[in-house]
Amino acid sequence: MNDKTTSGEPLIDAQGLHAWYGSSHILHGIDFRLHRGETVGLLGRNGMGKSTLIRTLLGHVRQREGRIRVQGRDLSKGQPYEVAKLGIAYVPEGRGIFPTLTVKENLVMAARAGLRGQRDWTFERILETFPRLSERLGNLGSQLSGGEQQMLSIGRALMTNPDAIILDEATEGLAPLIVNEIWRVIGEIRRSGLATLVVDRNYRTVMAHSDRLLVLEKGRRVLEGPAGELQQRPEELGRYLGV
Numbered sequence: 001m002n003d004k005t006t007s008g009e010p011l012i013d014a015q016g017l018h019a020w021y022g023s024s025h026i027l028h029g030i031d032f033r034l035h036r037g038e039t040v041g042l043l044g045r046n047g048m049g050k051s052t053l054i055r056t057l058l059g060h061v062r063q064r065e066g067r068i069r070v071q072g073r074d075l076s077k078g079q080p081y082e083v084a085k086l087g088i089a090y091v092p093e094g095r096g097i098f099p100t101l102t103v104k105e106n107l108v109m110a111a112r113a114g115l116r117g118q119r120d121w122t123f124e125r126i127l128e129t130f131p132r133l134s135e136r137l138g139n140l141g142s143q144l145s146g147g148e149q150q151m152l153s154i155g156r157a158l159m160t161n162p163d164a165i166i167l168d169e170a171t172e173g174l175a176p177l178i179v180n181e182i183w184r185v186i187g188e189i190r191r192s193g194l195a196t197l198v199v200d201r202n203y204r205t206v207m208a209h210s211d212r213l214l215v216l217e218k219g220r221r222v223l224e225g226p227a228g229e230l231q232q233r234p235e236e237l238g239r240y241l242g243v
Helices: 050-057 080-085 103-108 123-129 146-158 176-191 203-208 234-241
Strands: 012-021 024-034 039-043 064-070 088-091 164-168 195-199 212-217 220-226
Touching: 012 050, 024 050, 024 064, 024 220, 039 050, 039 203, 050 064, 050 164, 050 195, 080 088, 088 146, 103 123, 103 146, 123 146, 146 164, 146 176, 176 195, 212 234, 220 234
Parallel strands: 039 195, 039 212, 088 164, 164 195
Antiparallel strands: 012 024, 012 064, 212 220
């Protein structure tokens, strides 16, 4: 494990996070950090709080307590648009593309320079990364297959030239060939140096693409550490992941 996960101020630094949906207490005092250039895999069985943690970090969960800092700024009470403006891109589980806009319009409307003026992810680079989209530029979002919609959602997030991208169940419900394509892209994103937080049910693939893992059980952090080290603890992983 290299020192990128331990040196410098984290892009996202959260401490003591609690979150509720109504009277249901979902997160119980979770600490979370994402450093520049690292990929963190977030694991846990269904209903253990993974998506709630993401939504809390992004400001979508209103009933929350704890401290959240993004790019060194206190956003404990921040709104989602404030997190996005600080270079944190989000690819939600439901994809969230605009169904009545074309592929090109979905991409171009999101295009902007990053916080430091970087434009690493251009329209041309997105089409090189997702060749299937280049064949669908005039198609409406609603006319795409599920896999193509997922590619468009990831491509649109990259067009904002973020410092970090959060992928929530990016391969859910997709055909195996498309799943492989999505993981190829995630690998390319990782190699580009973009910080990444990945949630996916295939824990083995997540481990293979991550520097560090965080495992949740009933809204609590139960395992955390370098992916290579946790791979050597299959009994513990099996206990919490049901594998």
